[in-house]
Amino acid sequence: MNPLRIGLIGYGEVGRIFTAGLKPGAAWTGAWDLKFADPAQCGEPLAHAAAAGVVACDGVAALCAEAHLVISAVTASNTLAVAQAAAAHIRPGSFFLDLNSASPGTKQQVAALIEAAGAHCVEAGVMTSVPPYGIRVPMLLGGPHAARLQPVLSTLGMDTQVASEKLGVASATKMCRSVMIKGLEALVLESYATARHYGVEDAMIATLQETFPGIDWQKQGSYFFSRVAQHGKRRAEEMREVANTVREAGFEPFMAAAIAQKHDWMAAQARAGHFTGLGQNPPWQALADRLLAACSAANDA
Structure with a gap:
């Protein structure tokens, strides 16, 4: 794969971060997103792509x-559809490097499609939020071709390690973590x-601070x-894939399903405009006040 040509499917927050970070090490960097074909969007x-030098x-x-390396960075619900289109x-x-937050079963379906087309599928479990780290976000790789791709990604500046030659191990690690984090x-x-x-x-958070002093709870x-508020829809889709992961293990996903519902609800508040005008990083109190006002107005209606 030298000189390396990289294509990103998905040009949202993660796709933009990765194209920017990988571009210096690539001979060609391109992207495709459904919004490219929508006149309204x-x-x-x-x-943005033109300004960043991305095709x-x-x-x-x-x-x-x-592309020699196709990276899928879309929402969880589109994971399989993208693999079908790419195959x-x-x-x-x-x-084909799949970064998406999907269940082990979904990742195995993705791999079957890509491998049938004669290409090599590698799953990735992205182990924390991307923006603070950029392409250095810690990732676990999985699948029989992971060990071949890992040195290439390392050369590009990515922080990756091979979790297993078995597909599903990296995604299972990610999904189980998401139950806790989300x-x-x-x-x-x-x-x-x-x-x-x-x-x-204030009193409640003080007790949290006393019990877990290593976390700045404010x-x-x-x-x-x-x-x-910004990514509730995407997080809810991920949690539905987490629920699938739990079901694949034979359990009923009571918690994962409830978490998805909460994130969906928060996304609906954002779509309704309840957080408009608060700026990029408002204190939690400002967002909570907007939620309380919206709920009060709904109850009075």
């Missing part, structure tokens, strides 16, 4: 025709907003509120 992403491809076929056009011998986000949203309603937030609360 294409202006901003196409302008905006006119479809999956055009991207696959150019129809991907070049034999090329690599669950903690959901708990903080519900606990903090309720405490704000009763005027006991700062963490603001981060959780802001991230879920």
